[in-house]
Amino acid sequence: MNPYEKLDDRAFWKLGVAEPKQGELTQVWLPKFKIEKQHAVATAGSCFAQNIGRALRSRGMNWLVTENPPKTLPRSLHTAHNYGLFTFRTGNIYTPALLAQWVRWALDRSSMDQEVWETDGRFFDPFRPSVRPNGFDSVEEVLASRNVTADAVKTAIEQADIFLFTPGLTEAWVNTKSKSIYPACPGTVQGTFNPDEHQCINFGFESGKKALASAFNAMRNHNPNIKMLLTVSPVPITATVTGHHALTASTYTKSVLRAVAGEFADANVHVDYFPSYDLVSPAMLDQSYFNENKRTVSPSGVDYVMKHFFEGLGQERQSSPVPMGDIVCEDEILEYYGKA
Numbered sequence: 621m622n623p624y625e626k627l628d629d630r631a632f633w634k635l636g637v638a639e640p641k642q643g644e645l646t647q648v649w650l651p652k653f654k655i656e657k658q659h660a661v662a663t664a665g666s667c668f669a670q671n672i673g674r675a676l677r678s679r680g681m682n683w684l685v686t687e688n689p690p691k692t693l694p695r696s697l698h699t700a701h702n703y704g705l706f707t708f709r710t711g712n713i714y715t716p717a718l719l720a721q722w723v724r725w726a727l728d729r730s731s732m733d734q735e736v737w738e739t740d741g742r743f744f745d746p747f748r749p750s751v752r753p754n755g756f757d758s759v760e761e762v763l764a765s766r767n768v769t770a771d772a773v774k775t776a777i778e779q780a781d782i783f784l785f786t787p788g789l790t791e792a793w794v795n796t797k798s799k800s801i802y803p804a805c806p807g808t809v810q811g812t813f814n815p816d817e818h819q820c821i822n823f824g825f826e827s828g829k830k831a832l833a834s835a836f837n838a839m840r841n842h843n844p845n846i847k848m849l850l851t852v853s854p855v856p857i858t859a860t861v862t863g864h865h866a867l868t869a870s871t872y873t874k875s876v877l878r879a880v881a882g883e884f885a886d887a888n889v890h891v892d893y894f895p896s897y898d899l900v901s902p903a904m905l906d907q908s909y910f911n912e913n914k915r916t917v918s919p920s921g922v923d924y925v926m927k928h929f930f931e932g933l934g935q936e937r938q939s940s941p942v943p944m945g946d947i948v949c950e951d952e953i954l955e956y957y958g959k960a
Contacts, residue, residue: 641906648899649932652885652892653847655782656933660684661849662707662780666714666788668853668896668917670705675926679935683707684780687772702751707780708772711748711803714789716831716880717823718801723835726773727842733800736762737811746802749809777839780846786896787881788853790823790873791860820861822872828880836884836891847890850881852897854925856915859958874901894932896925 629635630647637645655661662684663673676683689703702709713719725732737744742755743762748769756762777783793802796819805820807813823831832850839846852874860869878897885893900909900921908914909921917925 645928648928649894651932652889655681655849657681659781660779661782661784662686662776663784663786664706664708664710664713664719665784665786666712666853666855668788668855669784669786671917671922672784672786672851672926672929673704673706675922675929679930684776686775686779687769700753702748707776709748709751709769710773711750712788713785714787714803715792715801715823716785716787716828716835717792718803719785719787720831720835720838721801722770722773723777723838726770726777727838729767729770732766732770733795733798734763735795735798735800737806739810739812744810746806746811747800749802749804749811755810774842777842777846780843782847782849783836783839784849784851786851786853787828787877788855788873789857790828790876791857791862791869792821792823794819794821822862823876825876825879828876829884832880832884836888840890847892848888849892849894850885851894852877852881854897854900854909854917854921858915894929899925899928 624631628647640646657680660682661676663669663676673683684707685704687703687708689698689701693701693703698704702711705711706713710722713722733747735746736759737746737749738759739755743757743759744755745751745762745766747766751765751769756765793805794800795802796817802818805813806818836848839848854874856870857866857873860866862869864872874897881893885891900917909918909924910916911918
């Protein structure tokens with residue numbers, strides 16, 4: 621006898637991947653811990669994570685939302701103002717480093733950066749550049765709103781049973797003086813780019829894992845019962861300033877994030893990994909789960925991912941698709957700068 625003779629079909633490429641039809645893959649994810657309908661699940665991360673929140677709500681799961689729109693804001697403007705996209709109104713959190721920054725600010729308000737951008741008499745939040753499309757009336761209003769979101773992050777950490785984080789990028793823009801991390805390059809969504817103050821950092825494996833550990837350890841210190849579920853966004857990057865081709869830069873990004881998430885989950889009993897990226901990205905799949913732009917995941921791709929998610933939780937298949945909605949993605953604005 622040798623160790624391979626006792627393995628299930630799922631451990632072999634031929635039996636687990638090549639022979640079954642794509643919709644018939646089984647046991648792709650065996651959850652490390654239970655996630656039941658009463659468990660409060662907080663969601664944060666890149667654009668793809670917005671689909672997960674909607675799917676949780678459609679299945680009657682306890683999707684935790686700690687920052688709700690004011691009653692005076694029309695429902696038609698909720699998405700544009702970043703309400704209902706994630707548990708809180710941070711906008712997209714693309715990197716583990718940005719997650720660690722928000723967790724630190726939430727739990728230690730004295731560490732929060734006070735930077736505000738001004739354009740034509742309107743004021744914008746550098747760390748949430750898309751939350752108010754037309755800007756705020758004053759610096760004080762920006763900072764007050766940022767504090768509301770930090771409160772919502774803290775409340776989510778306190779109340780969540782599961783914190784579901786979906787990183788999508790390794791490239792991030794940093795202020796060279798304050799060392800604070802932006803979700804988007806200054807001068808794209810909002811603000812003005814200054815080469816003396818703004819620098820791109822392409823976070824590698826060690827720095828990514830360190831940031832993820834910092835965020836989760838801080839959460840556990842505040843809420844000893846919280847668990848983390850990681851899943852890497854399958855959406856490729858929009859553009860890169862590394863000098864590499866967008867294809868190879870995107871491959872690097874996803875490889876690093878997948879390795880960080882996998883190793884961190886394997887090393888922590890309270891952390892698990894769900895394979896969103898793994899389910900839709902391999903080139904050898906029988907069908908593509910991407911739209912014509914070969915970047916955004918199609919509705920059938922979202923359904924496919926979430927089918928495996930809920931089957932892993934032991935729930936029956938649901939015939940109705942995941943409700944789709946507008947996706948707010950700061951990174952996509954970079955497409956505008958590509959030469960036609």
